[in-house]
Amino acid sequence: MISIAIDGPSGAGKSTIAKAVSKKLGFIYVDTGALYRSIGLYVLNKGKDTANQMDVAALLPEINVQIRYVDGAQHVYLNEKDVSDDIRRPPVSMAASNVSAHPEVREFLLNLQRQFAKENNVVMDGRDIGTVVLPNADIKIFLTASSEERARRRYKELTEKGEKVEFEQIHEEIKQRDYNDSHRAIAPLKQADDAILVDTTECTLEESIDKLETVIRSRMK
Template sequence: MNNKKITIAIDGFSSTGKSTIAKQLAKQLGYVYVDSGAMYRAVTLYAMQNNFIGETYFKVETLIEQLPTIDISFVFNEALGFAEVYLNGINVEKNIRTLEVSGFVSKVAAVPEVRKQLVDQQRKIGENKGVVMDGRDIGTVVFPNADLKLFVTASAGTRAERRYKELIERGDRVDYNAVLKNVQERDYMDSNRKDSPLVKAKDAIEIDNSNMSVEEQFEIISDLVNKAILRA
């Protein structure tokens, strides 16, 4: 049996279930799981809390100046079975998942200085392999030499429906059309930003889960992971 640890990079559009599959894999393999998108959401929440960003303004330079004071960490919650995000020592796991944060996160993530700081942190976490990380540029920028790269996609309508149900179940009052608009706007911004745009790595395996159950997807990806471990 091959016990060698590998690095797994999972990229893709918003609301494709990247985090769900990454958490499952990390738990099964005993690997570290890192939700890179949550890190960008935490910086976005910080910007919102300090009035650096709003509907009509974005104080980019002020945010850049404050980056050294932003501490993001992941603390494992045994009851939930995954690590929650902490911003400067405060649990913000629920706060960063709102539609309001989703509306600003692509703008914040497009700032080169923000990306550089978080990419440096992400690379440090994955230095010793044994990591599953999901995001937008993991296979292309953060870990270009990852042992397994996956690119997860689904139709915008399917993703909006999933996100809408998730928010409603959480108790948020949202409109489906607003969620769909947010998904479409984020797709455009993520794919067209100048710094580290969302693109499929040349050696990534594409998974379209529009018509897959979570179980079907996990079975397919588990098989790919096992093959990658054997190759390592």
């Protein structure tokens, strides 16, 4: 099986771009961030502090997260409920960043992620795929863009859904998440030594997809 690991900061377009590229390649797409978001959502719904390691660890036995494919699209189920839309709300983004810092959560999800790669040709995206989850991935990509551009994209996405948000607040949240993700003690966000850097700051979505596909296909030959 061929595994492609795509890492990068929040809002870099990893999910959208990786999903499109995996379809072009005929690979299974695995959005690992959605798994962490699901746990963050559960902890929020329980009224617990997502930054409190003991609180989060105590809830893990109650959580069943599954990835299912419906008409070719990935859906995330939390205790048998489809939460694919719920996990994309802004508060869940920070909750995901908080719970992902807990070693118990990372261990909880590690085997699930690796099993997908054993059984399928995968494009898997996240923050520690090439460094921790799939250190022997065939191809590793570090996908990024400036914090301003990532905030602009997220602002556009949310306002088009009718949500009332402030650009500056989104930008601050993205910068805070960058800091949290890159400074956590367990599996911090960083570019793997053998990963290819792909910066999409100046690219449209279509250009980003083409750019990533070109890089991957060149390495697959």
